[in-house]
Amino acid sequence: MEEWPMPESSPHRPGGTPPPTPSTDGIATPEFIASLLADGDDDLAAWAIGQALEECPRAVVFDRLVRPAMELVGSRWEAGQWTISQEHLASVALMGALARIRPGDPAETRIGPVAVLVAPEGEQHVAGLACLAQVLEERGWRVENLGANVPADDLRKFVSSRTVDLIALSIGTRERLPALERAIDALRGSEPAGSHLPIMVGGLGTLGIESEIAGADLVSSVLADAERFVGSVEGSLGSRAGG
């Protein structure tokens, strides 16, 4: 069974060099992005995120700007400052903003390695997967994003029916941990002998319980970590193709 290296600079494995931070001159700040999203202004939010993308890698921008913005939306909703409607509007606006800043040439990604992104059964939070999809696409991957609420057995059948180079699963809340584990078990249980499908897991639901999640090669909610892991998968694919 092939081993996949863990990232060096995961928050759970300190020691790596911290990546640059998006400029915080007011435009590229979680507060402003959160305000725009809660107002449904996906155009201006995309522009503001785009300003940060001119300075920093996509994964870093998502980690340090977009995710904190959405966390701010959530915390203001929890504090009663914003309504549930604003929170939902922010989620929809984020997807709109992400669509506006989608990278790369789709023609090139059609021939890249294939990543399947999925939220397990019952999970509705998919913004993290949408961000990961862009990080992968920027690296030339073909992304098959199955989105929310995919039952484990259905996922197993889907993956078994095609060539897949990477699986990414995400849960937004800890309540979805059993569904996540069922999905991982189903995938591992259907692997042909001698093969190993790289599986990475993330999402806010995994925070603090990384060590409890078995069967995954990477458990991290940090997209920069995910990107490093993807890099190692790419290296393996390249060596296999060359060898």
Add this chain to the structure above:
Amino acid sequence: MPHPDPAAAGGRDGAATDAALLARIADRDERALEELHGRFGGTMHAVALRVTRAERLAEEVVQDALMAVWREPGRFDPARGSLGPWLLTLTRYKAIDAVRRETVVRRHTADVDLELHEAPDDVHDEAWLRVRRQRLGEAIARLPDDQRRALELAFLGGHTHVEVAEREGIPLGTAKTRIRTALLKLRHDLAPTIGPEPPARPIGRLVSPPGQSAGLA
């Protein structure tokens, strides 16, 4: 890349600086307002330009937002966030308001333009149109000189609001106000006689009732 100005980053030091700056503005320290403009004017302008898509309008929006802070610095609550994002949010709202006002002015413009260029269908309509043009000319003549000039430059001369401002040597906002006020006066003055449809007895309706002046209110 970290921002070179930690105050703008909204950290702990930045929050203290923000609070001090706003306190000075509350004390009517004009240099504090200049500092505010120096620190955030560039990003405010970028947001305003993105929303309005018009350079002069964006400049006006930034000035408007800064003046709002000058008038009511207490509107910023440091407990709810940092100054930079709050200013940008304020700028965005001001910019949306500005675009909305522009749209209203354009709508008025289109209405009056339609009135002026409506093609007559028959003799009755042609006579009615001639009368309306005469009334419109009279009403324009009654406008204050500055408003009349601005209106004529915009509608007869075909100049943009920016060009009207430049030709008159006045701020853009003033030019817009003059044009809009003139349009509203015309609309008010002509409403009884210029409607979408000609009246059944147009000539009789053109005579003002006794005691009712056709002049401006």
